[in-house]
Amino acid sequence: MKISIFGLGYVGAVSLACLARDGHDVIGVDIDPTKLNLIREGKTPVVEEGMVDLMQQVVASGRVTVTDDVRQAVRDSDMSLICVGTPSAPNGSQDQGAVLRIAEDLGAALQDKSDAHVFVFRSTLVPGTVEDTLKPIIERASGKKDGEGFHVCFQPEFLREGSSIRDYDKPPFTVVGANHEDAYTRLEGLFGHLPCRFLRTSVRAAEMMKYCCNNFHALKITFANETARLCHALGVDAFEVMDLVCQDTQLNISKAYLKPGFAFGGSCLPKDLRATSYLAKMHDVELPMLSNILASNRNHVDLAIEQILATGKRKIGFLGLSFKTGTDDLRESPLVTLAEQLIGKGVQLSVYDPEVHLSRLLGANKSFIERHLPHIGEMLQDDIEAVVADSEVLVLGSASPIIREAVVARARPDQHLFDLVGVGSDSGIKAKITGLCW
């Protein structure tokens, strides 16, 4: 393929060298003349393992040219990869100056072209930028329409500085966000040979998942480092602890706990987080991330309270009360907190949970619910059909099949259903469904 690359920093220069190595004709474009001259001389503009030799080799092959002429680069290529920088502005927002300018130039350059061109944004961009900002700029500047004279798409870059050539050749996956088959097909032609999955998605999801990946990496590092600070204060070997933690690929290093849903609760997580924070305080160790998890969890409950109260309805039916489906444990259940807060606002509550029977509650579980919902006996019902029939608003807090079936069969279009479990769009439920944040 004939490919133009805009922005010859870490991402652009490595992509240029690897694509040329793989036999493509590549035109590199940058506003920095020093970078262009270095590449002309067969030198690398970035310090990266393997780049000195690779750049020399690909420039000698004649498959690499560089220019500052955007029009020429667009005219002489079928596809453009845009890899300009998107640094932080002083207020923390994304400085999109470079990508906005390049979009304007790319649109103007497109006026000279009759063939359809694909613009692949590889710079990290806040969700919505490609479709809401860059596409309109290119359309205005070119006088053409996305999907007709050109395609825009977003392909997040996952290479890491220091191992970027290896990461280029073996990425975790290739993710392409596009709106047209042609864009997916062309990118599959370019990257489909890599030893990883090629995933198609929407442009916005592709933009967002890049942030999500980086945030997750930062979270993991901070988790290990906060753990190490506490371990050090306690005289425990942090390497040994984290190594043991990573041996669990069922709950720890796995998909477990990574699906959006309602707040966590139960008899372990909240109390153990509290004890961890207390222990850290006792040893003068700051753990800002771990210590704020419960506050974030509480925000999730508050969101549900706000949404339910905003309906203005007063007859509310809880379907599920325990901290997770399939147990009768009510201790620190976020649904109990939700119920407690709603009762405080004067709502009339009825509750059904197939696992919770007042007469069978014992010990700490019993005393917890008596403390938090002293009138639970008056609210708890055995007949789910009555709860569904008599409520204006249903709060779905359990994934129990009994509840699901009753809601599908009985909920009415005049009722609101607050979905805290993620029922899915094809649930067959006739009530007006509001997801917590989905």
Ligand SMILES: NC(=O)c1ccc[n+]([C@@H]2O[C@H](COP(=O)([O-])OP(=O)(O)OC[C@H]3O[C@@H](n4cnc5c(N)ncnc54)[C@H](O)[C@@H]3O)[C@@H](O)[C@H]2O)c1
């Ligand atoms: N560095 C990484 O490891 C990495 C990994 C994944 C994603 N990213 C993302 O990729 C993007 C690029 O990162 P980078 O580290 O390669 O950036 P960089 O700052 O090293 O390079 C950006 C290049 O763009 C050039 N440029 C700016 N305006 C231009 C214009 N109008 N026309 C042509 N060139 C222009 C600059 O001169 C510079 O050479 C960023 O959005 C970054 O967040 C970076």
